[in-house]
Amino acid sequence: MARPVPEPVRPGQQSVWDYPRPPRVERENRRVQIDLGGTRIVDTDDVVRVLETSHPPVYYLPIAAFGDALSRGQGASFCEYKGAARYFDVHGGGGVVAERAAWNYPAPLPGYETLHDRVAVYAGPMDAVILGGETVEPQPGGFYGGWVTKDLAGPFKGIPGSMGW
Structure with missing residues (x-):
């Protein structure tokens, strides 16, 4: 499948089509807060992001920032660039x-x-x-873990028809 036509980039935006492949890791200067089950489970400014062509950035936070909100989940996957991944279940308030x-x-x-x-x-x-x-909005499609924000121009991997990108 041919590369799609990138959306126009408005002032203050970045195009995910300008991101590199292989992906690049860089420091992020914005604070991340995550709520689950009506409880704030993460609040940190120790953030890095991974930029990869056609994907909204994936943000990585210190495991320690989650306190007791993580437990080992089922399964594993593999990224040709980053290696073997393991999954976690995320625990929030009210037993969620x-x-x-x-x-x-x-x-x-x-x-x-x-x-x-x-x-x-x-x-x-x-x-x-x-x-x-x-x-943030989740990256389309449910498989990828990028976060969509107003400062990004797509289209984003994960939309219908993007499997071959």
Whole structure:
């Protein structure tokens, strides 16, 4: 499938089509807050993001920032760049559990060592994921874990017809 036509970039936006492949890890200067089950489970400014062509950024937070809100989940996956991933169930207030809603790379491949001891979270199952004061939208399609914000121009991997991108 041919690369889609990137959306116009408005002032203050970045195009995900300008992001690199292989992906790049960089420091993020915005605070992340995550709510689940009516409880704030994460509030941190220790954030890195992974940028990859056609994807909204995936944000990684320190495992320690989750306190007791994580437990090992079922399954695993593999990224050709970052390595083997394991999944976590995310625990919120009132006994709410979002199964397999977070993941990390316990032994990341060379170039991605920064991701060791960091966790990424799918925005969809959370009550709210807030990045720098903005409530994010989950990346389309449910498979990928990027966070869509107003400062991004797509189209984004995960929409119908994007499997071959």
